[in-house]
Amino acid sequence: MSTIGWRDRLQGQMDPELAEEIDVFENQVELRKDGRVDERVFAETRLRRGVYGQRYDNGQRHDGVEHRRLEFPSGDLTKGPETLWDAPGMLRIKVPWGGLTPLQIDVLAELAEEYSDHVLHITTRQDIQLHYVHIEDMPTVMRRLAAVGMTTREACGNGVRNLTACPLSGVCRTEAFDVTPHSEALFRFLLGHPDCQDFGRKFKIAFSGCADEACGLVMMHDLGAIARLDVVEGEPVQSFDVYVGGGLGTTPHQAKLLAGQVPPGELLPTVQAVSRVFARLGEKQNRNRARIKFLVAQVGIEEFSRLVAEERESLPYDPQWTAHLEDGLLPEDPARALDTGAEDDGAGPAFLAWRANNVYLQRQPGYAVVTIPLPLGDISSGQARLLAEVARRFVGDTVRTTVEQNIVFRWVRLEDLRDLHAALAEIGMADPCAETIVDVTSCPGTDTCKLGISASRGLAGELRERLAAKSGELDEAVKGLRIKVSGCFNSCGQHHVADIGFFGNSRKSGGRVVPHFQVVLGGQWQANAGSYGLAVGAIPSKRIPEVVDRITDQFVADRLPGESFLDWSARTGRKGLAAIIEDLKQIPDYVDDPSLFSDWGNPREFSIGDIGIGECAGEVISSTDLELSFAESIAFEAQVALEDGDIARADDRAYRSMITAARALVRTELPDVPEQDEVIVREFDTRFVETKRFQDRFAHGKFARPLLERHASGQSAATEEHARTLVEEAQLFIDAAHACQIRMAGATSATQ
């Protein structure tokens, strides 16, 4: 078997610690097959090595007519709770700060061919994912990656995930200094670090060289460092502003300043101290509240900073904190020295369009960064090999992935631009859509993710195709907009920071379930993901292209001279934005337009899960539907109040909307439920929360908590941030109520 062969062949060619890790994991695989390792233990083991489950790995799939069991040869053997052994999995490969070499690309291409579906997928965190990989192939894949310096360690699970950094680090015209060496040092320091093994949840870190540009998007990360350069007594001094407690997910938080002007030598121990505090004080039982953003919100940033400082004082000295500084921070070398240093004159329209969008002039004269857009973040193994050859020819090892799911070549000589364009065009990789609205970002969604609700990739692909077809006619103000799509509320597509964002959800109509996307407008990509967008309504998935058309048309018609989409969105307000697309919410009868009842790229009738039996409800609109619709209206009032700065009203409306939705569910069993909040909450808790009927298998009961806590406390939100959180949680509560209603009606469900 080639498994043993590869182990022997690659012996001595990788970091010994990684080699041992992989050997241990391989042993765990064998022990699990023999039933000598508990499935939960094995699940955590594989997650900490980047081995994820995929959709249908519970052995169930709805084929559009009925549920079918997937019969795998290994029967009921599992690799985790309800995750069948033979079911395909996903392997996430860390690419710290996005740095790749042509050799690594070659090996990734080999692995995609031999163990996956011939496709490398770049994620929104600069990782690379391989899908449809069998668990028994994972150790060999890990070894072949380790032999070229790549790891999957802690790519998943409750640890430090991939460390991202701006792909322009070191060549950016506006950066304070190159954060790459510091990113690499922190990545190496934290990988497998004992202080990072006891987190209650994942931990994501980002580096930025600039504060004002999008850069590393620090503000939406658990921890981030923004480089700064100050002049002290006439001398330039480098340091970092360290931020903590940001995050997207179901309720996005902006990171808070933990410590300003942290010297480079103090960065690693500061992060280590943060890790210790998080491990010690972070939530462990309730996974829905276990991210560090909740801890920071709970104790407050000042107290959190004090705790970190206190922890820092107790840390034993570690020479690794400054080893990278003592060795000297070597800058990246260009593969090709300048010849003329100037671009050639004269070129066709294809080159000029590509030059305008895909080329960024570095601060180093004579060089540029070239973006190679990958549709939906995908590249085939054959293309990857060809791209690696092009990289060798023009830039050597200076290749990076980006969070926009593309690849960049750095240190391209200006005099090589035309030849590079020709080389990329020859291999079908010269799409001139970088940094434009055509380059839609998406998470995997229902294609492969177990949590996906709607077809994010299907929608992204459709939008990309339509926008590319009319890109020549688009207004300049529209061309530069960003569209991002998430398959569910977990925000892996980063929809919160898009100009036009979408996240998947669903609604019931006439006894069937209709895929929808919530529309989120006016997120801020710049200023390190400076602010998050406004949710303006859920629209059937098949109508989203029309949403894009209407919103962009209205923007062009309304905008003031020079006004950005962000500013226009804020000026128009949630109510105004919602009005643009309000009529698109209406769902016709199935017989009048069945297309709305399936999702993009998937002819199967839509379902929100692969468990359960689909059947039609008798009524077109039930009283429950009416009440939930009323609850949504109240929730919208809360959002408007928040926008108007009326915190008290926003709090009241958010609370009211949840009470209304809860009453709608209670009334399905207790039609004469009294109107008192106390009774409604008690009945809701007893009938739906304690019985776990309100929870689904993935979100569990987290969406019930805001109502129960708000009711128990009896206190209004004290700050705008608290009110904003409650308003967002209220919408999610209502979405969960819809999903609960669907399950109750017997439509296909994601719950047990």
Next chain:
Amino acid sequence: MDPHRISVKLYLDDPAGLDAEAVVPPFHRYIREDLVVGTPIDVARYAHVVNGPGILIIGHQLDYAIDYGEGRVGISVTRKRDAGGAFAEQVRDLAGEAARLSLLLQGEDGIGDAARVGTGEALVTILDRYEAPNDDETLVRVDPALRDVFEPLSECATVHAVRVGTSREPFAARVAITSPRPLEHWAEGSAALAR
């Protein structure tokens, strides 16, 4: 030789005639109606990837694809898990499944002849660089098996296999079949798989 992943590809007669997305509904139906074997799991859409795997029925043991690899569109079937049996037997089964899929798709409204594949040429790929590096030695090892498979599919039992691709690519042999038998004859070779 015991490679764990093998693929056989037959090429469309009319490369420009088939809209890849048109096979998505039939592919879902083939899963539902058990018309494909090897524990099919789902349909994967990669038509947006240049020279990529196209549209696939992804399964536990087999992947079926409208495949755009090497810039030529065809129908490929890939064996992914070791199912036992000699190399020749596996290649015969895969060639038969590719032929069978072509015949199935030819029966679909809106697809028809666009899914017809030729039988004068086949690409056999071994996606296992350890067992089968892309070199002449591998070709020497597999050539007898390729003859065992494809000579019976030739009216005059004449086939010729050449190795294609660079050493970086997986081993692939392009097999030219003189006077090939009809596609239906090829499809009979998948009978063992379908049982």
